[in-house]
Amino acid sequence: MVDADHSMSLPVVIRRQLLSAAAGQGSGKRQANTDDVVSEWRVWRKAHARTLHMCRRQQRLERRLLETIGFPQVVLHSRTGQGTMTAFSAAEIEAFFDDNSPSCQRAKAALAAHQARWEAAIVKSGYSAALQDEASAAEHEQVLAARLYAQPASSLAGILAKLDILLRQGPFGFTDDEFPCPQLRAVTFDVARLSGRCDFHGMRTLFEG
Numbered sequence: 001m002v003d004a005d006h007s008m009s010l011p012v013v014i015r016r017q018l019l020s021a022a023a024g025q026g027s028g029k030r031q032a033n034t035d036d037v038v039s040e041w042r043v044w045r046k047a048h049a050r051t052l053h054m055c056r057r058q059q060r061l062e063r064r065l066l067e068t069i070g071f072p073q074v075v076l077h078s079r080t081g082q083g084t085m086t087a088f089s090a091a092e093i094e095a096f097f098d099d100n101s102p103s104c105q106r107a108k109a110a111l112a113a114h115q116a117r118w119e120a121a122i123v124k125s126g127y128s129a130a131l132q133d134e135a136s137a138a139e140h141e142q143v144l145a146a147r148l149y150a151q152p153a154s155s156l157a158g159i160l161a162k163l164d165i166l167l168r169q170g171p172f173g174f175t176d177d178e179f180p181c182p183q184l185r186a187v188t189f190d191v192a193r194l195s196g197r198c199d200f201h202g203m204r205t206l207f208e209g
Contacts, residue, residue, distance in 0.1 A: 037158035040148040044165060047141040054134040061127040065118070072115040074107050087111065145169060156195040163188045 076085045076096045087093045090108050097104040122128045145165050153159045167184055175181075 035153060035155040035158040037148055037151050037153045037161050038155070040144065040151065041158075041161035041164065044141065044144040044148055047137065047144050048165075048168065051134070051137040051141045054130065054137045058127070058130040058134045061125055061130050065121055065125060065127055069118050069121045070114070072111060072118045074111045074114065076107055079103075141169075156191055160188065160191050160195065163191065 071088070073086050073088050074093070076087050076093065078084070078096075085092075085096055087096060087107065088111075090111065093104060093107045093111065094100075097107070148165065149162060153162060163184065167181070167188065170181070170184075
């Protein structure tokens with residue numbers, strides 16, 4: 001685990017170090033400046049930012065749809081009036097009533113009407129397009145990451161770039177305490193320290209200013 005008194009977060013340190021390396025600043029600048037992995041990382045970073053933007057946009061539209069239209073569903077009431085269930089499909093409605101009664105038919109019609117409103121709204125609101133944009137952005141990001149991983153790093157900055165992507169794209173992220181995140185963070189800090197562009201104990205970059 002990283003010491004709690006570090007004044008800067010690991011993502012900030014990594015980003016600044018890699019940008020510094022890509023710009024040719026700091027020690028080992030010639031080696032880092034010719035490392036294709038660092039150049040590819042800069043391209044990936046823009047793609048990653050676009051994916052995050054598309055994801056947030058899709059989530060905003062989804063929340064708005066849920067607040068205004070609501071996800072297609074219907075509340076079912078038992079014949080005795082003592083039990084209810086929320087159904088999200090015709091199969092659930094049929095299983096609840098266990099027949100083809102008028103109540104069952106009305107419930108299925110209500111669900112179908114709600115589904116139609118939902119489908120019209122996701123197109124009109126731009127939600128369906130936002131989903132496609134997010135998927136395309138994520139796919140492009142993955143392609144760039146795979147291409148970067150396939151290239152051998154020729155500098156510590158290149159290794160740091162690969163670790164940065166690994167932590168950002170992993171299932172947990174930078175701050176999770178589940179294995180292997182703490183271990184990956186420790187390795188990343190080691191690389192950052194050895195690169196000579198970071199004050200490890202205070203987490204202040206030496207190339208600023």
